[in-house]
Amino acid sequence: MTTETMIGVIGGSGLYEIDGLENATWQAVESPWGTPSDEILTGTLNGVKMAFLPRHGRGHVHSPTTVPYRANIDALKRLGVTDVISVSACGSFREEMAPGDFVVVDQFIDRTFAREKSFFGTGCVAHVSVAYPTCPRLSATCYQAGEAAGINMHNGGTYLAMEGPQFSTLAESKMYRESWGCDVIGMTNMPEAKLAREAELCYASIAMITDYDSWHPEHGEVDVTEIIKTLMGNADKGRDLVTRLPDLLGADRAPCEHGCDRALEFAILTAPDKRDPALMAKLDAVAGRVLM
Numbered sequence: 001m002t003t004e005t006m007i008g009v010i011g012g013s014g015l016y017e018i019d020g021l022e023n024a025t026w027q028a029v030e031s032p033w034g035t036p037s038d039e040i041l042t043g044t045l046n047g048v049k050m051a052f053l054p055r056h057g058r059g060h061v062h063s064p065t066t067v068p069y070r071a072n073i074d075a076l077k078r079l080g081v082t083d084v085i086s087v088s089a090c091g092s093f094r095e096e097m098a099p100g101d102f103v104v105v106d107q108f109i110d111r112t113f114a115r116e117k118s119f120f121g122t123g124c125v126a127h128v129s130v131a132y133p134t135c136p137r138l139s140a141t142c143y144q145a146g147e148a149a150g151i152n153m154h155n156g157g158t159y160l161a162m163e164g165p166q167f168s169t170l171a172e173s174k175m176y177r178e179s180w181g182c183d184v185i186g187m188t189n190m191p192e193a194k195l196a197r198e199a200e201l202c203y204a205s206i207a208m209i210t211d212y213d214s215w216h217p218e219h220g221e222v223d224v225t226e227i228i229k230t231l232m233g234n235a236d237k238g239r240d241l242v243t244r245l246p247d248l249l250g251a252d253r254a255p256c257e258h259g260c261d262r263a264l265e266f267a268i269l270t271a272p273d274k275r276d277p278a279l280m281a282k283l284d285a286v287a288g289r290v291l292m
C-alpha cells in the first residue's frame with residue numbers, strides 16, 4: 001500500500017524560504033503544542049506536495065532554546081507531511097568537512113537541557129528508539145540530491161547538539177572533537193529529531209558547514225559575521241538540493257523500510273484506562289494512528 005508523499009523542509013539559519021513551488025501559500029497552522037515558529041509555506045513541486053517551515057521564523061525571531069520544536073513537528077504532521085528534511089548551519093570538527101561542504105548527519109549527541117523533549121509524559125508514557133535517529137532511505141536521497149547539485153557532500157557524521165546560544169569554549173570544542181568523536185556542531189537538531197521519531201516521521205538532517213568552531217589552530221574562534229557570509233552561499237546550495245528531492249522521492253510513498261512511520265507501534269506503556277484525556281486529545285495528530 002502506498003500513501004502520498006509530502007516533503008517537509010525545516011530551514012535553519014539563512015534559509016527562510018524556498019522558491020519555485022506551484023500554488024505557494026503561507027498557511028497558519030494551529031497546534032495544541034503552541035504556535036509554530038512561523039506560518040508554513042505549502043505548494044507542489046514537480047507533482048509532489050511540499051511544506052517549508054523556517055525554524056527560527058522569518059526575520060530570525062526564535063533562539064535555538066525558544067524554537068517551538070513540538071509545535072513545529074506537530075504542525076508538519078497535521079498538514080500531512082511524511083518526510084522531514086532539516087537543513088542547518090553547523091560548525092565542523094573535521095579538517096575535510098570544510099565550510100561550504102554539506103554533511104548528511106546520521107548520529108547525534110544531545111547536550112541540550114532547556115527544552116521540552118517529548119510529546120509524551122504523565123498520563124501517556126511512551127518510549128521510542130532513537131538508536132538510529134535519522135531515516136537511512138531519506139538520508140541517502142538527500143546525499144544523492146546534493147551530489148546532483150554539485151555540492152561537496154559527506155555521507156554520515158555525528159552532530160553535537162548544544163544548548164547555546166553562545167558558541168563552545170575551546171576546551172568543549174576540543175573534547176567534542178577529540179574525545180567524543182563528533183563531526184559537526186549545531187544548536188537545533190535536538191530535540192527536533194527525537195520529536196520527529198515520536199511523530200512517526202522519517203527525518204534526515206543536512207548540516208551546511210559554515211565554520212571550524214574554535215578548535216582549528218588556523219581559524220581562531222567562531223565569528224558570526226563569517227558564518228553569515230558562508231551561509232549566504234550555502235543557502236542557495238541548500239535550496240538547490242531541496243528542489244531536487246521531489247523527483248527523487250516521487251509522489252507515491254511505500255511504508256518506510258526502516259520503520260520510522262511505525263515507531264509508536266509498541267512504544268506506549270500507559271494502560272488505556274489510565275490515560276489522561278487532555279493529553280490524548282493533544283496527541284491526535286502525532287499518535288492518532290495508534291491511539292484513536
Ligand SMILES: CSC[C@H]1O[C@H](OP(=O)(O)O)[C@H](O)[C@@H]1O
Binds near residue numbers: 013063089227
Ligand atoms: C547563525 S550561527 C548559530 C545558529 O545557526 C544554527 O541554526 P540552525 O541549526 O537552525 O541552522 C545553529 O544551530 C544556531 O542556532
Ligand SMILES: Nc1ncnc2[nH]cnc12
Binds near residue numbers: 212
Ligand atoms: N560552531 C558552531 N557551533 C554551534 N552552532 C553553529 N552553527 C554554525 N556554526 C556553529
